[in-house]
Every structure is written in C-alpha cells, then in structure tokens.
Amino acid sequence: MTLTEENYLKALFHLSTENEEVSVLDLSKSLDIKMPTVNSMVKKLSGKGLIFYEKYKPLMLTSTGKRAAGLIIRKHRLVEMFLVQHLGFGWDEVHEIAEQIEHIKSQRFFDRIDQLLDFPTVDPHGSPIPDINGEIAFQNYKKLEECAEKQTVVFMSVGSSQDSFLKLIDKLNLKLGDSIQILEIQEFDKSMRVLVNNQTEQLLSQMVAANILVKLMS
Amino acid sequence: MTLTEENYLKALFHLSTENEEVSVLDLSKSLDIKMPTVNSMVKKLSGKGLIFYEKYKPLMLTSTGKRAAGLIIRKHRLVEMFLVQHLGFGWDEVHEIAEQIEHIKSQRFFDRIDQLLDFPTVDPHGSPIPDINGEIAFQNYKKLEECAEKQTVVFMSVGSSQDSFLKLIDKLNLKLGDSIQILEIQEFDKSMRVLVNNQTEQLLSQMVAANILVKLMS
DNA sequence: CTAAAATGTTAGAATAGTCTAACAAAAATT
DNA sequence: AATTTTTGTTAGACTATTCTAACATTTTAG
Numbered sequence: 108m109t110l111t112e113e114n115y116l117k118a119l120f121h122l123s124t125e126n127e128e129v130s131v132l133d134l135s136k137s138l139d140i141k142m143p144t145v146n147s148m149v150k151k152l153s154g155k156g157l158i159f160y161e162k163y164k165p166l167m168l169t170s171t172g173k174r175a176a177g178l179i180i181r182k183h184r185l186v187e188m189f190l191v192q193h194l195g196f197g198w199d200e201v202h203e204i205a206e207q208i209e210h211i212k213s214q215r216f217f218d219r220i221d222q223l224l225d226f227p228t229v230d231p232h233g234s235p236i237p238d239i240n241g242e243i244a245f246q247n248y249k250k251l252e253e254c255a256e257k258q259t260v261v262f263m264s265v266g267s268s269q270d271s272f273l274k275l276i277d278k279l280n281l282k283l284g285d286s287i288q289i290l291e292i293q294e295f296d297k298s299m300r301v302l303v304n305n306q307t308e309q310l311l312s313q314m315v316a317a318n319i320l321v322k323l324m325s
Numbered sequence: 326m327t328l329t330e331e332n333y334l335k336a337l338f339h340l341s342t343e344n345e346e347v348s349v350l351d352l353s354k355s356l357d358i359k360m361p362t363v364n365s366m367v368k369k370l371s372g373k374g375l376i377f378y379e380k381y382k383p384l385m386l387t388s389t390g391k392r393a394a395g396l397i398i399r400k401h402r403l404v405e406m407f408l409v410q411h412l413g414f415g416w417d418e419v420h421e422i423a424e425q426i427e428h429i430k431s432q433r434f435f436d437r438i439d440q441l442l443d444f445p446t447v448d449p450h451g452s453p454i455p456d457i458n459g460e461i462a463f464q465n466y467k468k469l470e471e472c473a474e475k476q477t478v479v480f481m482s483v484g485s486s487q488d489s490f491l492k493l494i495d496k497l498n499l500k501l502g503d504s505i506q507i508l509e510i511q512e513f514d515k516s517m518r519v520l521v522n523n524q525t526e527q528l529l530s531q532m533v534a535a536n537i538l539v540k541l542m543s
Numbered sequence: 544c545t546a547a548a549a550t551g552t553t554a555g556a557a558t559a560g561t562c563t564a565a566c567a568a569a570a571a572t573t
Numbered sequence: 574a575a576t577t578t579t580t581g582t583t584a585g586a587c588t589a590t591t592c593t594a595a596c597a598t599t600t601t602a603g
Contacts, residue, residue, distance in 0.1 A: 111590065132550060144591055146552060151589095163551065163598065193411070194437040204431045213422045219412040329560065350580060362561055364582060369559095381568065381581065 395459025
C-alpha cells in the first residue's frame with residue numbers, strides 16, 4: 108500500500124467514527140484534496156477490496172480496509188506516545204511527525220517501540236491504541252460539557268487535537284488523569300467553574316468543556 | 326526537497342567519496358535506476374544548484390549539494406545509532422529502516438535523537454556522523470589487510486555494510502573497539518590468524534580483512 | 544412537486560518519476 | 574586511424590496522484 112492510500116483509509120476510518128455516513132465531500136474536505144481526485148482514489152481502493160463503493164452512495168470501509176486503517180492508526184499513536192515519553196515532545200507537537208513515521212515499512216520497528224513503551228493502550232491524547240489486529244477499543248467517555256454541577260470526574264481524553272486547544276489545556280495546567288469537580292455552571296454561557304485535583308480552581312468555556320472527555324469517579 | 330532528490334544526492338555523495346570521478350552510469354547502478362532517468366534527474370538537480378553538470382562530464386556536487394547530502398547522511402546515521410542503542414536492533418538490521426526515517430521532515434526530531442544519544446560522532450558501523458553543517462570528519466583508518474604480522478591494532482569501522490559481512494563479523498565475535506593482534510599471515514591466500522582482545526584466536530580471510538578498518542594502537 | 548443548491552461523476556490535462564528505443568559521443572581496441 | 578564498445582543523451586511513453594471544467598444526480602427548499 109502506498110502512503111497516499113494509507114492516508115485515504117485513515118481519514119475514512121476517522122470520519123466513520125465521527126459520523127453516521129461519510130460522503131465523498133467529507134473525505135475530500137478532510138484530506139484537503141479535490142472531489143474528483145477523491146472519487147477516483149475511492150474507486151481504486153474499492154478495486155483493492157478496501158472500500159465499499161457504489162455511485163452516489165455513502166463510503167464505507169470493508170473489514171479488510173478497517174483493519175488496515177486500524178493498523179496505521181496504531182502506528183501513529185504508538186509513535187506519538189514514543190515522541191512524548193522518550194523524546195520529550197509536547198502533546199501538541201507530535202501529530203505532524205507521527206503522520207510521517209506511521210508510514211515506515213517495518214513491522215519490527217513498531218513492535219520494538221511498542222515494547223519500549225511497555226505496550227501502552229492509549230496515546231498522549233488519551234485516544235485508544237488499536238491492537239495488533241487493528242481492533243480499536245471503544246471508550247465510553249462523556250463530554251465534561253454534559254456533566255452536572257457538583258459531579259466529580261476524571262479527565263481521560265481530549266475531543267480535539269488542535270494545536271491551539273492542546274496548548275490552552277497546558278496553560279490551564281490540566282493533565283490526563285486529573286480529577287475535575289464541577290463547582291458551578293453559568294447559566295448565561297454554560298461556562299464551568301471547576302476544581303482540579305482538589306487544589307486549583309479554573310474557569311472553562313463551554314467550547315473547552317465540550318472537548319474535555321471524562322469518566323465518572325469510580 | 327523530495328525523497329527522490331535526497332536519494333540522488335546521498336548516492337552521489339557516497340560515490341564521490343569512493344571514487345575520483347563519478348559517471349552517470351555509476352549513479353545509475355548505485356541507485357538501480359536507468360541511465361536516462363538519472364540523466365534527467367541530474368539536470369534537474371543541476372538547475373537547483375545542487376550538482377555541477379555538463380554533458381559528458383563527470384558529476385560533482387556543489388557545496389550546497391554536498392552540505393545537503395551530508396545532512397541526510399547525518400540523519401541516517403543518527404537514526405541507525407538510535408535503532409541499535411535504544412530499540413535493540415542489530416547493526417545488520419538498521420540500514421533499511423534508517424533509509425526511510427532519514428527523510429522525515431522535522432529538524433527537532435533529529436535534534437532530540439542526537440541529544441538522547443548524547444551527540445554521537447560515529448554510527449554503529451564506525452562511520453562518522455556529519456555535524457549540523459553536514460560536514461563529515463575524515464577518518465584515517467587502515468584496512469586490516471594492509472597491516473603487517475605482529476602488529477596490534479584496534480577495530481574502528483567496517484568497509485562494507487553488506488548484511489552478510491556484518492553477520493559474519495558478529496559470528497566471529499568481533500566488535501568495534503576490539504584489539505586485534507596479527508599472529509600470522511598465510512602466504513598462500515593472505516588469510517590472517519589473529520588474536521582478539523588478547524583472548525580468542527580467529528582466522529580471517531583476506532576478503533574479510535580488507536573490510537575491517539583499524540587504527541594502530543596508540 | 545418543481546427549481547435551486549449541494550453533491551457526485553466524467554473527461555481531460557499537469558507533474559514527478561520512471562521506463563524503452565534510438566541515436567550520439569567518448570573511450571578502448573585493434 | 575578505424576572500428577568496436579562503452580557511456581551518455583534525446584525523445585516519447587507510462588503510472589500515480591493531483592487538478593479544472595463540464596456535466597449529472599440527489600437533496601433541499603420554496
């Protein structure tokens with residue numbers, strides 16, 4: 108498989124997780140590649156048995172395609188974890204580099220990284236790392252936005268990996284694993300006053316709270 | 326610069342070190358790419374100011390080209406070192422992977438690896454790692470083949486990175502840094518009986534001795 | 544339910560990098 | 574010096590991936 112094909116599969120996989128149906132236009136926007144190009148590539152991948160394609164119908168990965176995409180995402184996330192844990196990069200700096208390294212052709216290389224990291228199950232953003240079969244674990248997290256006043260939750264993952272969002276979370280001194288107690292929700296703008304790790308108070312806009320994924324305290 | 330262009334520069338750099346003059350044919354063989362393709366690529370790189378090119382004349386890198394090639398080789402060798410020291414690969418396994426990772430677009434990535442390795446000056450095969458300006462240190466080593474009986478020398482580098490050669494050196498239990506005392510040279514086939522680290526005796530064919538690079542004991 | 548808007552497709556062209564076939568120049572050999 | 578061999582070049586074609594322009598279908602809105 109070429110680098111280009113891998114990128115199409117990966118994008119389609121991600122879009123399929125986020126939306127019920129994925130259109131050629133969605134894929135086109137997500138890859139920043141014009142529709143006719145996407146159209147022909149989708150046909151090609153359909154010919155290879157990686158995508159179900161019928162004219163004017165939504166796009167879907169076949170099980171082979173899903174597995175292939177999962178394996179690429181696995182590599183991406185392993186690399187991100189490695190970059191953070193062993194090369195000292197910030198979680199806002201690793202995406203671009205992982206985007207390149209994920210295409211390296213060497214199973215052993217990724218196996219070694221997996222081993223070096225002691226077989227992690229999540230990446231630096233809290234996203235699950237697919238297993239060696241490309242199977243991805245379902246994570247049942249809630250958006251902080253949807254939680255009620257007085258609840259205490261644990262920060263498990265982020266809903267966006269946008270640079271500016273990650274940098275903001277850093278600035279707010281929030282880290283994965285932190286406990287968050289919701290002190291007050293403003294009726295006017297749905298912003299939240301929260302207590303982090305029973306120590307520091309922070310004010311979070313609704314937009315930020317929408318991208319903070321949490322689980323309830325067990 | 327594209328991956329392809331980088332590979333042409335690197336190959337030309339290596340050939341220039343090995344031979345007085347480098348022809349289009351040499352480059353063609355080294356890259357396993359047909360002459361007409363090489364011819365047009367060389368013209369392109371000449372247009373970019375990386376290669377001096379005149380019809381029917383030997384090929385030469387410009388100083389810009391030399392620097393660019395040096396920087397790619399730097400990345401390659403840093404990565405090889407990393408693969409051996411941190412991911413536990415053997416020195417016979419790292420070339421192919423480094424060949425891919427050397428093209429990653431991220432200065433910081435290689436800077437971090439350099440730092441993690443504590444700024445190494447040689448790669449796992451004893452070859453010098455070019456500095457941040459692509460400048461490569463000259464190494465004045467002798468072929469073991471050319472040394473005389475009774476001399477004691479130190480194994481500093483290998484003259485070939487062929488898989489089969491490296492595996493043989495492993496099998497002979499020879500490592501960079503080992504001392505080698507030449508006990509006897511057979512007149513018939515120029516094979517050498519040597520004493521390694523004052524401990525084990527080995528018999529080395531002339532072909533092996535020709536690819537073992539050494540310095541005299543200081 | 545028809546018209547407009549959005550989405551999807553086809554056709555044809557562009558670029559990068561590769562090739563083969565044919566020809567040209569330089570080098571080696573006799 | 575003439576011929577052969579080796580090396581180098583040109584021309585033209587192919588594949589992968591991209592694009593724009595034109596057209597088609599589906600969906601949405603009045």
